[in-house]
Amino acid sequence: AFKGKHNERSAVFADLSADEYLQVRDYMSNQKDLDISVNALTKPSGNFLFLIDLLLPRKSDALGYLDNNKPKPVREATAVVFYGTLGHIKEYVVGPLPNPTYHRDVTVERYKEELPINARTVTIGEYALIFKFINEEVFTKLGKIVKESFDVSKEKTLNSFEGMPRGVKSGERQTWISFFRDLSGMYIHPVGLEVLINHESTNASLWSVKRLLYNGQYFDSVEDLIKQYDAGTVTKIMYKPVQNYASLKPKSKPTGLSPQQFYPQGKRFSVKNNNVMYLEWSFAFGLSSLTGMRVFDIRFKGERIAYELSVQEAMSVYGSITPGMILTKFLDSSIGIGRFAHELVRGVDCPYAATYIDTFRYIDVSAPHRFRNSICLFEHNTGRPLRRHFSDFFSNSYGGMVNSALVFRTITAIGNYDYLWDFIFYQSGSVETKVHATGYISSSFNVDGNLKYGHQVAENTIGNIHTHFISFKVDLDVLGVENVFQTKDMKFMNVSLPWMPERYAMVPQLVEAQLKTEKEAALRYDTKTPRYLHIASNRTNRWGHQRSYRLQVVSFTGDSLPETEPEEKSMSWARYKVAITKHKDSEQTSSSLYSQNNMWTPAVDFSKYIEDDESIENQDLVAWVTTGFLHIPHAEDIPNTVTVGNGGGVILRPHNYFDEDPSIHSPDGVYISPG
Amino acid sequence: AFKGKHNERSAVFADLSADEYLQVRDYMSNQKDLDISVNALTKPSGNFLFLIDLLLPRKSDALGYLDNNKPKPVREATAVVFYGTLGHIKEYVVGPLPNPTYHRDVTVERYKEELPINARTVTIGEYALIFKFINEEVFTKLGKIVKESFDVSKEKTLNSFEGMPRGVKSGERQTWISFFRDLSGMYIHPVGLEVLINHESTNASLWSVKRLLYNGQYFDSVEDLIKQYDAGTVTKIMYKPVQNYASLKPKSKPTGLSPQQFYPQGKRFSVKNNNVMYLEWSFAFGLSSLTGMRVFDIRFKGERIAYELSVQEAMSVYGSITPGMILTKFLDSSIGIGRFAHELVRGVDCPYAATYIDTFRYIDVSAPHRFRNSICLFEHNTGRPLRRHFSDFFSNSYGGMVNSALVFRTITAIGNYDYLWDFIFYQSGSVETKVHATGYISSSFNVDGNLKYGHQVAENTIGNIHTHFISFKVDLDVLGVENVFQTKDMKFMNVSLPWMPERYAMVPQLVEAQLKTEKEAALRYDTKTPRYLHIASNRTNRWGHQRSYRLQVVSFTGDSLPETEPEEKSMSWARYKVAITKHKDSEQTSSSLYSQNNMWTPAVDFSKYIEDDESIENQDLVAWVTTGFLHIPHAEDIPNTVTVGNGGGVILRPHNYFDEDPSIHSPDGVYISPG
Ligand SMILES: [Ca+2]
Ligand SMILES: [Ca+2]
Ligand SMILES: [Ca+2]
């Protein structure tokens, strides 16, 4: 059924192939002077090639290639090396692909300073040592206590979950680890033991246990706990088996399939490499190991509407009385959002008939990994008209069309939480980006005072209050890159009635403004914001109005962390509902790989993009959108949070961009006239 | 596929049957002393039986019958009579059905005062006279002008669209009528002629033309316009034919069907009379001619969650420089929302495979009308998981289920606009009510100064700025009628870290409050509102928390009409995002049939429900929810507004109501474990 020719030039946005990852890995590994290991079990004391990812081309180069027959930008990768031997992290540009011949240290160019080693993500190699350390220094030593309390033995262990950040100031790497029953859905099985480990040194032999929390009581050392436990000054937790309330095993037998969607006349979209075509739409896509899903060069009827639309960050701030979560502020892109885009389950994660796409990644591994069916793509009949009108006044007729749209999805399971990331392409020229949260909540053991921080949701288990803040990058290019940022709203004005001028009435008027600088256009959460936000061209449509796309943000967030907190700099994008900046290749992301473990001196502080307060008039503009919701967990979050009501997003809608609704040209239109 | 036994007692909420309408009509018609006509063309000077609608039983009677084997409440109707001969409106209770033997004037009991005749809706009978009046007093007299300007002739007329309210104070009935080309989608074809008609008298021979607007210029009379036109002091509009840009005829040929949904193993829901069953859900339904869709006795797993969930009002406030829309404030329930629930088009308005239900109404007619297929009901696979988790840390497994939900829908085309009204029943125990707007915008002729009130969207056509405010009634009964209203939110508190008490951090805490009175619980638009709103029982779930349902409002409204405006009283529900009142049978609706044409002394002023500031602790509570959006029309509203982004609603979500997510018991659950 599908007709049309794919744009081969989308390749500039394509993720690295398995072979390209290998080439970069081997090239880096061969630089003997760098002394880099590519073994995923490399210890923190060694030098480890942590990440290889596509380096996006400079925007001007990409546009030159896409639009002006300029040469194809050189294909390059970013390689991230954790230098345990040297105490720092380096980022390299490696190229040209597919056969690299050069590498260049770009760390200071990108971040203005060196990256300290403790800003790094905890690797598999470090985790292996942490688990070994805990086993030897905590569980083995606490043998009798953990047996009596948790039935821990050689054969039966507990699982761990970490609080973040790892300390209270730069350079620290002290992690509160909470323990959970070794059951599926462990995240809601806290047992009441939390341990503070100092793993600041890259030399694991210098690590130490700094503090313990057992059943709400603090201990300075393992020995202290043992002593007091034996002396009878500790309220003991006595082990008893529990039924696994976290299990996702259905409790009822299937009774028959729910409704299913099918394509009676074939698919109306097509994927070739990383280019997608669907009715009037086309776009390129990629999946960053760090930030996750992204689409580029989004065109409707051949005209580019956005250069980039991408996930940037998923942040959560928790409250708890227990140390394992009292300070916890997760910044998922530091662990890797796209990294956890696993195989999608047909019929549940996406419809049976969807198209599934494999992705390849290289992060914290020894060799590139293939993730089968980790992106899905389907046309979805929303079961609702996109538009319709029935008339029986004066004329009798009906016209309408069903809202059938293309959905492009990944789902990332980052530890306990699963986020659904959808980009939806509508026949009316709108694109929507939507996020939904599901999976397991984080929880803590119910100790005195913890009900201030959440509700009890299972035996001894508190579901801790937290926020979900999501950052999206929206680089609309409305008829080229030179755009302005406009707001529109309604204001009641007292006006004299023209046919009885002595009489006044409050009448809604349209109020429009063009914001001039980045600071003006950084729309803070705690301020009243105009209801309509537009990225506009100075070119006008047939009716003389500036052609624009409107950003309609759907969000249930609220206050973010106060700016007085030193960690806040690492999530300063969350201050704004929407912030508009002048595009810079050097301001690619609102967050960074190094934000989580160095929140106090983050490699990227988004608010700095705005600090120079540049003009945003007739510039290439980027909108940074914050969405999300406050989550007060409740019993119905057990076993999993449901997606209904737990999401947010932004709709990009044409507003005087066209001369009429483009869906009038859709082949799905229906018209009925009587007789 | 469907199993289960329908609840016959839902009949207490059932709309009147065609026969019941006839019985009431004939009974009223037979009361010779009342002298009522049942002819739809009855003139305003006559006495006309305008409306027959179900009288809902008193809630205590209905609950006695539903829950306690009390006798079935007597079935009664409300009959509304416009007494042109007497200058007032009467409401009667007529019963018992199906064979009425009594009627009782309840006007003053319901509204505390008599209803003046000019509070009435304009009937078909009055419209016939208005059209005749306009034809004779305007078009015939303006013969040459309307021919030259608009090509109006005996064979070719213009269509009219009215501004509301009809004047500026109680008792007035002066309507600005704007004229539009006689094309399908006339609403966006203004020609530049507006006429003010005084039709205050029920005696049409006393009606007059008060003012005219032609091409932006005002005239005191038809004669004045003719004189000045002939004298050359008028800027003429010269007729030229236009192509019908309002046409909904598809501009492209169909290329094949879009994706379709089907039930591979049969329907999992069933309708019998006005009772619906779907998996764990059951409810009764009805369609009020005035307020539209409503459901009652909503139960999940046999337990009642809500007594009533209903549409109350759809309000729009417009801005314009032209008199036809400068004062316009539409209150659709005064015309009748349910009245315009017409046949739904298979495959567009609802899926092909949906179940379609007929409704019967008696409003502004001579005999009851049947509306074929005017409600649809279908299970919809949303194409998204309701919940899922993929795990590859510590344990390897996948559990999830697709979000398949029951949608119950009507679509009402009230003049230019079409509203989609959905009630959606999810397997997680949530119910969502959603409204979307589509259809034609209202527009005005482009005269000087009108761009302050909207954008140009077609030749000479301004799409006028306006609001869409929707009022829903949500009568949750959480484990019985005695409930409390709780709010929950998050607050950052400066707390000392237990393991290093000298160090402080801002940590989110849960803040809960129980609001005590109606005034406290009237949450105004311009105030910061707690993010979680709950109707709760004092009974607790397994974990000791009050069982509750949360109201999550999705809204894009903003400022409503200032309270200083005399018309605001008729829409005072729009002051509040959510307002909680103590349930009273006498406070059935937030608006009234008489609000539109007597905005200044409305029969129902919602804010009065709150004025007595009653206790809302351990009372039967009703939540009144406002949702909607600001609409700044743009070129893409031509020909029709699209539903994407143009809606709002409220999700009712269990929050500690259950002990766990009930969807874990769904037959749709999927679990995969490796090997
Ligand atoms: Ca800047
Ligand atoms: Ca841009
Ligand atoms: Ca009251």
Ligand SMILES: [Ca+2]
């Ligand atoms: Ca109630």
Ligand SMILES: [Cu+2]
């Ligand atoms: Cu959450």
Ligand SMILES: [Cu+2]
């Ligand atoms: Cu509108």
